[in-house]
Amino acid sequence: MIIKPGAIGDVLLSTPVIENMRYHFPDAEINFLTQSYCREALEGNPYLNRVLTYDIGKGDSSYCLIRNIHNQKYDLILDLFGNPRTAIIVFNSDARYRVGFRFKWRALAYNIKVKPRGSEIHNIEFNLDAVRALGLEVISNKPKFYLNGVHKEFADEFFKKNDLQGKQVIGFNPSGTWPTKVWNEEKWAELGKMFSKDSRILLFWGYDKEKELAERIKQAIGESAILIPEVNLKYMAALIKKCRLFVTNDTGPMHAAWISGANTAAIFGPTNSNLQGPQSKNSLVIKNESLSCLGCNLTQLSECPNEHKCMNGLSSDAVYGKLLAFMKLNKH
Template sequence: MKSESTLADKKSDANAPLFPEVARKRPRSMLVLRPGAMGDVLLTTPALRALRLGFPESRIAALVTGSGEAILRGNRNVDETIVLDKSSLRSQLGIIWRVRRGRFELVIDFLCNPRTALISACSGAPYRLGYDVRVRRVAYNLKKPRDEYREGRKVVKYAAEVNVDMVRCLGINGAGTRLDFEVSERARSKIDEFLRSHSLETGKLVGISPAGSWPAKTWGVRKFAELADQIGGETGCAVVIVWGPGEEELAKEMVGAMKTERVMACRTDIDEVGALLERCAVFISNDSGLKHIAVAVGTPTATVFGPTNPVTWSPPDPRHRAVYADVDCLFCDRNECESMVCMKKLEASDVLPIVKELLGEKERGLA
């Protein structure tokens, strides 16, 4: 049994890795735990890339949910995906048994919720890395503080950077925070045919998605429609309304609310929506998984923020702009809100100038 290690055990300087003994042992197999939304999985891909660079001969598996499996399809840094089926107690016990049979030498839990902590604890791995949080800390023998403080203040970082920090503590250098997402030629061919059938030009296409995973971080269909009308009238760009599973009626509602020419995207899988976003000059949305796919394929983004913090959920890159109203309760991190003041105070006219700037930079080759 490996002895437990925590930050308090380390006497060296703050930049030294917390657990360099793991890199020296060269684990032959490792499991990354990151079930959750597709954006959360995408934000873990830089850490997966760093693991592959640090352990090129190791077998790397990732435990994800269904959308996460689609995000990692084609990712060269992952040898195996295990899909977490939460439909029954029996299915979850089956996952625990499968993980244990995998004989992983290192487990890294990027989520550290009760379910993933249990999977970590039952994995049988000699090294189990997770955050040093109450109760769940017992699942890990390598404990990393969840939060970083400087001069008594909590440091807020881009989520991809936070994930890379988890790997760095093992003595593995990071490989940047670029998000990895593979778009297939099959998907590109389908989307190019769709664009041709609607006489849409790649350089003159703005994608908009009005959907959001939380009610509190959703700007609203009518405001997105108003913005789309302004874009169509003032930039000469065509607007394509992008939608995913369960969002078709919302997309149709936006089509009905618009006055200018608009196109509703065809039904797509995750690969195909990546190809569509790749063809857009700019993509506009709430803070959502589609926004992270746009970032991954290199499309400039304008993202409406309210309860969530853009420092955490947008890359520190001028091609990706955060738009939000000036209200006292901003970045409250609430899932639901009665007043929705942060969304109500933001107008289409506040967002349009940023979209124009991004389009201008794209034309000049700066974005």
């Protein structure tokens, strides 16, 4: 069993571990434990037998989870997260081989301990260090996110219904879980107006508050902007793939976009893009290069001593210029 509770992007970046384990153990039952909201990131993965989920928000108790995992009698568990909850689950699993990272007291849960290199290497390689700790060769480091024909048909029909076929469509994802990772609403609107001269703007959202933000930006941009309907991550990715370019904050949909092969431009600030950013050839990271505090990992605006300059100091003109240059190099 492989464990990575969240978030969506982190789960997607852990998928190479699944493929590598299937390569080395072709006949094994390989399951993945994650939180319920991350299930979509793994559904349809041909290298998995089952996706096991739990939901802290709905009261799933640690005791029940520990008992259920123990009763399944795994031979090998790889904990790719290493927080107190997952460490306790692994420690009580009765698995013969327990692989995990050497994080303080949590290291006691594992009998195969991995040196954490999260500040040195990309998160994909961080996860794959668990495979290397078993003495296994890494045969692939490419994350996977699987869509099917139903998702493609939905996206085709949406583009047809909204008269988007044959037009240049730019996708915007202006939301994000952490406020420090979100570029300014006004600048999204300014960027949309710049593109609206020769493009349609497709605004993405996932939750109600994100929809409210998208609607305000749509109103500011004007008639050239439309919102996607309420859809899950796979349908969202199918729509993203049809866009000429997907511009996004550092979020789960960003990872779904570049992993799916879409032209992706990601705006980064407090997160170190060298450790967490997109890795495809047709992806671009945009950040305020004038700052020395990039990659601070702060998640709340109140914690920032520099007035959130990583986002506030990134102008729409500068972003637009970078996007035009990127689009010239990357055809649809």
